[in-house]
Amino acid sequence: GENVEQHPSTLSVQEGDSAVIKCTYSDSASNYFPWYKQELGKGPQLIIDIRSNVGEKKDQRIAVTLNKTAKHFSLHITETQPEDSAVYFCAASDGGSYIPTFGRGTSLIVHP
Amino acid sequence: GAGVSQSPSNKVTEKGKDVELRCDPISGHTALYWYRQSLGQGLEFLIYFQGNSAPDKSGLPSDRFSAERTGGSVSTLTIQRTQQEDSAVYLCASSPMAGQRGTDTQYFGPGTRLTVL
Numbered sequence: 001g002e003n004v005e006q007h008p009s010t011l012s013v014q015e016g017d018s019a020v021i022k023c024t025y026s027d028s029a030s031n032y033f034p035w036y037k038q039e040l041g042k043g044p045q046l047i048i049d050i051r052s053n054v055g056e057k058k059d060q061r062i063a064v065t066l067n068k069t070a071k072h073f074s075l076h077i078t079e080t081q082p083e084d085s086a087v088y089f090c091a092a093s094d095g096g097s098y099i100p101t102f103g104r105g106t107s108l109i110v111h112p
Numbered sequence: 113g114a115g116v117s118q119s120p121s122n123k124v125t126e127k128g129k130d131v132e133l134r135c136d137p138i139s140g141h142t143a144l145y146w147y148r149q150s151l152g153q154g155l156e157f158l159i160y161f162q163g164n165s166a167p168d169k170s171g172l173p174s175d176r177f178s179a180e181r182t183g184g185s186v187s188t189l190t191i192q193r194t195q196q197e198d199s200a201v202y203l204c205a206s207s208p209m210a211g212q213r214g215t216d217t218q219y220f221g222p223g224t225r226l227t228v229l
Binding site (some may be wrong): 022 | 154168223
């Protein structure tokens with residue numbers, strides 16, 4: 001089955017800095033890679049996703065890049081703000097499963 | 113429209129008691145998932161329902177855990193003879209499954225925080 005590794009587990013940045021979270025996956029058949037943001041006391045919410053037919057996708061301050069050859073994908077947040085503080089999860093869905101595999105999460109702390 | 117709702121939001125129970133957790137998915141979503149999230153941990157898959165197909169129970173940790181989905185909508189996760197290690201946040205998610213398998217966005221509920229004393 002699929003295995004997703006996520007790093008770092010904790011990331012602390014100053015407001016205005018950029019933050020990068022990286023995930024690697026094992027199944028070359030994976031074709032869908034969502035990122036979720038989980039605020040304290042809430043369920044995860046999708047913030048951006050990418051499919052295997054593109055290498056990069058941007059949405060305002062958030063971008064995701066995908067390297068299928070190396071089997072890794074990354075979340076980039078620019079101009080971080082305190083409200084970006086949350087736990088971020090990556091996930092990968094392989095071509096034969098209805099069940100995505102999640103990374104263990106990254107706790108992002110943005111200091112004002 | 114309304115998102116995924118879960119009830120109760122918090123549940124405190126004594127070891128050995130049974131508990132039922134409820135999930136109301138987004139109307140029209142055919143796929144429903146249950147996950148468990150222990151403190152500071154990732155999402156542990158428990159069970160998956162898709163339409164009228166037999167559920168995928170491969171993530172259930174023991175036979176004390178069961179789930180059903182009535183009428184293709186509301187789902188109930190039941191934990192029998194609860195143990196302290198069952199303490200966690202139980203998350204439900206639904207998905208429209210309108211696209212390719214495994215590629216649809218999951219919409220999560222707020223979770224039920226279960227504490228077993």
